[in-house]
Amino acid sequence: MNKKCQGCGAILQDQESNEVGYVRNLKYSLCERCFRIKNYSEYKVIVQDNEEYIKILKEVDKTNDLVLFVVDVFFMGANLEKIRTYINNPMLLVLTKRDVLPYSVSDQKIKDYMHNLSMNFVDVELISSYKNYNFDQLYEKILRYKKGPNVYVIGFTNAGKSTMINKILYHYSDNKMSLTTSIMPSTTLNSIEVKVNQDLTLIDTPGLVVDRSLINFVDGSMLSKIMPQKEIKPITYQIKGNQMIKISDFLILDIPMGNDLTIYMSNNLEINRYYKGLNTSGYREEKMKIKADRDLVFEGLGFIHFKEECTITVYTKYDMKIYTRKKLI
Ligand SMILES: Nc1nc2c(ncn2[C@@H]2O[C@H](COP(=O)(O)OP(=O)(O)O)[C@@H](O)[C@H]2O)c(=O)[nH]1
């Protein structure tokens, strides 16, 4: 049988140094790319397409095993429901990166929000792998809802699936294996079986690439600014005159007078308000109508809550998906 890399799941090979799964010697269990990510944080971008992932999901659908649907609570994604078109398995929703949302927001509020999506979850758990938050509850729920020894871990890329599995191993297993994780999307390349114990095997998977997410367009140094590493401090502006808000180099918002808005984005981004017109050449322009008390979501960047109904002009540099939703917080 072909041996898989223990970090990313790629099939190991010693022939083509530029291809996925390359190792100098087949006796190693980590491919060269994983070795470099783990030891030098050197990332080699691999473009994954969703067709391969959908095949994996269809295989999961043939089983009746429990699925952990892992979702980044901050970068939730527009179409979570889409996953249900591929799999009907019993599904436990695991919201990760709780540490990023303001602590003042209650867990119950977030859980209720997700239950209202009517996606038929057996349960919802909110965790943080960084803070070791709620792992006992999560583990207890996995044991309670699993059908057999296999439990699949699915979701979008970068949701924190592999990091979560590493934490489960650390807390509840003697298995010393450690999956490769990184800030870049598509770190995990193939499904990998991770044996927690005799009765439980978690199967990590690469993840769906989020359509039109900012994270698909930027490099590693920008990604580390976009992806919050700790609790977000929301920024509230009262717009008194016609004002513009500029977010790093890729987003400008032109907002009419008399609005209150709160920005939920990484505090490592440069966010500034301007009272005069900014030069918007090189940006794409889009008018957006937002109803009162809703979020405007920028896929892969964050969201802005608007108190009043308004029409704003959004200038962007990338083909990032922008949409409104019921307010999260
Ligand atoms: N703030 C925060 N970041 C996390 C957490 N878990 C994972 N991450 C980060 O999210 C990124 C993607 O994680 P990874 O496990 O590779 O995601 P995967 O593609 O779903 O397997 C990495 O930069 C992780 O360090 C968490 O609990 N909190």
Ligand SMILES: [Mg+2]
């Ligand atoms: Mg992964």
